[in-house]
Structure formats: structure tokens, C-alpha cells
Amino acid sequence: MSKQSRWFAALMIFALLALVSINVAVAQDGITQLTILWAEWDPANYLQQIGNEYEAETGIKVNVIQEPWGSFYDRMAVEWAAQGDAYDMVVGDSQWIGQGVEQGHYVDLTDFLVSEGIAETVTPATLQYYAEYPTGSGRYYAYPTEGDAVGWAYRKDLFEDPQNMADFEAKYGRPLQPPETWAELRDIAEFFTRPDEGLYGVGVYTQIDYDGMIMGFQNAFFSWGADWKNENNEVMGVVNSPEAVEALEFYKDLYQFAPPGTGNAFFAEMNDVFISGQAAMIMNYFAFFPALINPGVNPYAETTGFFPGPKGPNGDQYVSLGGQGLSILSYISPERQEASKAFIKWFAQEEVQARWAAVGGYTCNINVLESEEFLSNTPYNPAFADSMTFVKDFWNIPQFGELLEPAQRYLHAYVVGGEGTAQEALDKIVEAHQEILEDAGILGG
Amino acid sequence: MLKHEAQAPPAPAARPANRRQISDRTLSQLFIWPTLILLIIINIFPLFYSLFLSFTNYSAIANRPPEWIGFTNFDRLLNSSDIWGYFSLTGRYALISVGLQTVIGFGLALLLRKKFRGSGIVTTLILIPMMLSPVVVGLFWKLMFNPAYGIFNYLVGFTNPVTAPDWLASPSLALWAIIIVDVWMWSPFVMLLCLSGLSAIPDYLYEAAAIDRASAWFQFRRITLPQVAPLLLIAVLFRTIEAFKAFDLVMGLTGGGPGNATQMISVEIYSQAFLGQFRTGRASALAYIVLVIIIAVSNVYIRTLNKVREG
Structure with missing residues (x-):
């Protein structure tokens, strides 16, 4: 091999290594997509609309995967058992929270929700039923997303x-x-x-x-x-x-x-x-x-x-009580967990919650629920806002x-x-x- | 000339040497092993693994390994009055449903035995129900049974929706509703097997009987029935096994309700294994109990079948 050829080969190897390292860096730090599992119904379509806004603002694509109600729990349960990372977050039923917490499927969001002031923005009943486990413990594992x-x-x-x-x-x-x-x-x-x-x-x-x-x-x-x-x-x-x-x-x-x-x-x-x-x-x-x-x-x-x-x-x-909270699954990488928290922080903002309510989502945000705009948005919103103050649930x-x-x-x-x-x-x-x-x-x- | 040479078949000596080295035995194994491996992975392994699980408290979603608990699952199941109730219900369902399918299927086969104009079309139309998906059948019969707008009550004479029975919500009628649908769907299957049995009976037997002035009933009892019996018993065997496994039709129509009124044993297995419970170990134990019962019932049928064939 001539000297020129050796130099050319070394340059190619260097270029190849540089490309590989760049790809690894993108895969580790540049989260480009977040996947959320939810049941197949209209609110999931509304969440996709809100997710599209998030993509427009941040460049991170939000993909809401919808599963029919009949098999929603089974699909999540199988994913939990496999400790899979196919989904970053799940909008899980209020009754699932005990299992999600005790079996280690959900990330503890207490510090995040409290330090960011998010916990104070939602009605106490929704925080209790969609996020807290055990009841009265003050430990939160979900952001109340769809009140119902x-x-x-x-x-x-x-x-x-x-x-x-x-x-x-x-x-x-x-x-x-x-x-x-x-x-x-x-x-x-x-x-x-x-x-x-x-x-x-x-x-x-x-x-x-x-x-x-x-x-x-x-x-x-x-x-x-x-x-x-x-x-x-x-x-x-x-x-x-x-x-x-x-x-x-x-x-x-x-x-x-x-x-x-x-x-x-x-x-x-x-x-x-x-x-x-x-x-x-x-x-x-x-x-x-x-x-x-x-x-x-x-x-x-x-x-x-x-x-x-x-x-x-x-x-x-x-x-x-119906409705669900948005939880982060513990089997995804720390980077994806942080990216999921960033999405929740964005989603919990009052103006985003107002848009969430406007497209048809049932916000749990106190201020939005009390706003004239929300109450007059649909003929059933006043009854909904009323009902969310006296909800009760089965065992969780x-x-x-x-x-x-x-x-x-x-x-x-x-x-x-x-x-x-x-x-x-x-x-x-x-x-x-x-x-x-x-x-x-x-x-x- | 060159072209002609190029088109000439190659001499046997020109074949690749390695092709000739594959013996018949190797070739047969090459065909058999992929199938065997597939069977072991998707059939034999789950069979034995579920047997192991039946002695554990395993839950598919509990995120913990199976824990050996001996015969506890079997003990609980076999001492549960509810489970015996479901077995009894399934047995009753199988007996009535398969009995009716046998009578109706055999009757239809006798009617369609003689060819007539359009008999091919009629036979095909009769066979349609068994070609449909049981879930779809369950869902559209659910609509037909609706007391407010369903056609079934109207057809059986209850023309006033106010007094018409609610078949799927009545504990005494719900089982009959499932039986009616099952008979509608699967009598054609019995008919099909009986038709093939009937067509195989040689005409000279009937001709000889006619010469001896044998009555139609005598001909049926001594020629038709014994000749068709082996195929009829096979149909009954298949249908009994299927009736014991009744699931999709029940789920489509009643979901096991009202209450426990149509909770067949397969629905109970599903309920234990999924439906929020995920008692995988206990469901496996129940599945094995059902398996043993089906094997026992099938044995009785097969012995009877052999006797009929020998006799």
C-alpha cells in the first residue's frame, strides 16, 4: 500500500468513527419522538392534536397510540410484565395506579410535580384519584390529564x-x-x-x-x-x-x-x-x-x-370517577424520562390546558375549569365542572x-x-x- | 447445429455431486424437523409450561416469578361450588346443543340426499352459517334478539315488544338463546358429514330391502343409520369438544350473564386468566381440568365409534 493510500484509508476510518459517534450522540441526547399509549376514543385524538402543537414548538414528535378499550389494560399489562420500553408514557386508568406504583411500572413524579408547581394547578380530587398512591401519602405518579x-x-x-x-x-x-x-x-x-x-x-x-x-x-x-x-x-x-x-x-x-x-x-x-x-x-x-x-x-x-x-x-x-392520569413508564431511559417530564411541564401550562379544553379534552386545571370560556364552551361543561368536585372511585x-x-x-x-x-x-x-x-x-x- | 447441441439435455454425469449425496432419510428429516421444531415451540412447550404454571400462583402481569404452591389451585377449583356449577352448565349446554344439531343436521341430510333441481344451491345456502365468524354471528344475533327492535321475537310470535321476552337478559332464557344460535350455526356441519355418509351407502342395499318388502322405517333403522353412524359419531365428537370450549359465541351474546346464567367453563377460564384478574396459575389449572374431561369424554365416543365400526 502506498503512503498516499494509507493516508486515505486512515482518513476514511476517522470519518467513519466520527459519523458513528455523532449518531450515538443523537440517539442518546436528541429525543426526537415521544410515544403515549391511551385508549381508542376521541380524547386520544384531541391529545394527538395537542401533541402536534408540541412538535411544532419543540421539534419532538408526539405519537399517541390508541388501543381499543376492551384490550387497553391487557396491552399495558403485557408491556409492564415484559418491562418493555415501547411507550414513554401511558394515560392510565385511575384504578391502575396501585399496580403501577407497587410493581414499579410508574416513575415517582412527586418532586417534579411539586417543585414545578404543577400539583397546585389541578383540582384536589383529580390529584388524589389520578395521581396519588397510597391515598393520603402525598406521593404522586401521574399528571391528571383527562378528568371524567x-x-x-x-x-x-x-x-x-x-x-x-x-x-x-x-x-x-x-x-x-x-x-x-x-x-x-x-x-x-x-x-x-x-x-x-x-x-x-x-x-x-x-x-x-x-x-x-x-x-x-x-x-x-x-x-x-x-x-x-x-x-x-x-x-x-x-x-x-x-x-x-x-x-x-x-x-x-x-x-x-x-x-x-x-x-x-x-x-x-x-x-x-x-x-x-x-x-x-x-x-x-x-x-x-x-x-x-x-x-x-x-x-x-x-x-x-x-x-x-x-x-x-x-x-x-x-x-x-372516570378519566385518567398521564404517567411516565419506568422502563425507558433517563433521557426519555426527562423528555417526558418536559412534555408534561409544557402540557400542564394554563394556556395549553385551555387549548386542551377547547379542542375537547377534559382538563383538570382549576383555573381553566372555573373560566367562563370553559363553562360556556359546551352545554355539559357546567355539569362536568360541578361533578368533578364530588367524584369517588372503586379500589385502586x-x-x-x-x-x-x-x-x-x-x-x-x-x-x-x-x-x-x-x-x-x-x-x-x-x-x-x-x-x-x-x-x-x-x-x- | 450449435444451437441444437446447446438445447440437448445434460448427461446424468453432469449433475452436481452434492445433490446425489442427499439420502431419502436426510430428505425426509429436512421436511420433518422444521415442522417438529415449530410444533415444539408453539404447542408442546406451552402445554408443559402451562402444566407447571398450574402448580404455581403465577400472574402474567405481577412482575414476579412463579411460586410453587403444589395442588392449591386444583384444590380451590375442585372445591368451588361455582366451578362445578359452570361444569354442569357447560355439560347441559353441550348435551342439548349437540343433541339438537345431530337431529336437525341428520334430518337436513336426509332431505337433501336425493338430488333435485337447485339442491346444490340449497345445500350451499344451508352451509353459510358455519362459514361465518362466531363473534360476528354473536353480535348480529344479539341485535336479532333485542326485544325492542329485533326480528327474532316477531318470528316466534311475540309481535308486541312490550310483552316480548328479553332473551339475553333473562336467566332462564339466555342459555336457550345461545343454544338456538349454536344449533343454527353448526347443524349444517353435522348435515355435511351425514350427507357424505349417506352418499356412500350402496343403492343395492335398499334395492334388496325393497324386494324383501322392508318398510321405510326398517330400512332407515337397519341400513341408513348403521351405515351413517361412524360419520355421525365423528360429527358428534367434534361438536361435543367444540361445545365444551364454547367461548366466542357466549362472549358475543351474553358475556356469561345475566349473572352466572351462561358462564361456561371456557368463559370462566378467560375470566380468571384475563379480565383484570390475570390469575394465570389458577386459569392454567382449570384449563387442565377441562382438558382431562374432554379427553375422557372423547375416549367414550371413540370406544363407541370403534364398536359401531366393528359391529
């Missing part, structure tokens, strides 16, 4: 019909208006149940899969003063308390005013029976209400009204899935199948819960 709760939609055209108003007042001795208590809601449901006209009073959640039935029943359950546990996590005598029995009997009573064929119904079926004119009122998560104000989807869009969950017999008012410990299953089964058997009594159904649930909690070491055997 169960609310109610009703047909204003039916409620404001003079004949209906007169007939209702004559029968029940009070004016026909959106109910403030469960008892009033039952009367209205009864009043509008007219099978001959194909009209029924109310649509309620009854789905046997996952948590559908519970998310419906809980609205009455909590408002009757019942709960899934006491402050010591005891369940015996709590889940099957007299208040719980009364609430369950009430929920079953309400189901008789539901449109036929809704014995296994959740959010999609609720909107279906409303849009098809079969139900005068329906319960549903606020996240599914945008379809109801769209005249292209709902023929009653112009006359659809909304109200928050009603009060129980003693004035207690609670609604089932890692065993939540095991606890859901017997509750779903026995509630469904009683409410839809008409098997046994409310007391028997709740006794069976509490026995199963006791056993699961004892096995998990949460309760002494």
Missing part, C-alpha cells in the same frame, strides 16, 4: 313539553325539571316509561364485563352513604351495609324503566338508546357527551340537556381487577337476572372481597 365522571343527559323537548309538564305536576305534585335527588330521578323515569310509544325513562349501565355495572351502581351506592371499604380497609359490614342494600334495591328498581335489550349495556349502548329516541334520560361519562351535541349524530342534539349526578336520601352526592390497589369480578357478577345477577335479594348479592360480594384482601395480606385472616 358519570353525568346525565336528558331530552329537553320531552321535559319542556307543556302536556308532559302538566301531567307530571298533576301526578307527582312538583314541576317537571332535571332531578336533584335520586327519588326525583326515579319518578321522572317512571313517568316517561311508555312502552307503547317505544319510550323508556332511563338508561343505566349494566355491562357484565370489566367494570360497567359497578360504574353505574356506584353513583347510587356512594350517594346512599355506602362505600367499598372503611378507613381501615375493612369490607365486612361495609359493602353489605343497610345503606348499600337500599342503594342496590333502588338501582334494580330503576332498571325496570330502562329500554329493553339494555341488560348488558355500557357507554356505547347508552348513547345508542338516547340517539334512537328510546330513553328520556341516560347516564354516561362526560367524555361520551360530545356525540350527543352533534346534530349529525343525535337528532335531538338541539334539545339535549345535561345535569350532574343527583343526591341520595341523606343529601350525599357522589358520582363515579393492585388487586382491583380481582375485586371487580365478583362485584360485577353478583350485581349483574341481581339487577339484570333478578336472582336472589340485594342483601344476598352484597353478602356474596363482601365474602369474595374479604377472601381476596386476606390473600393479598391487606386484611388479617
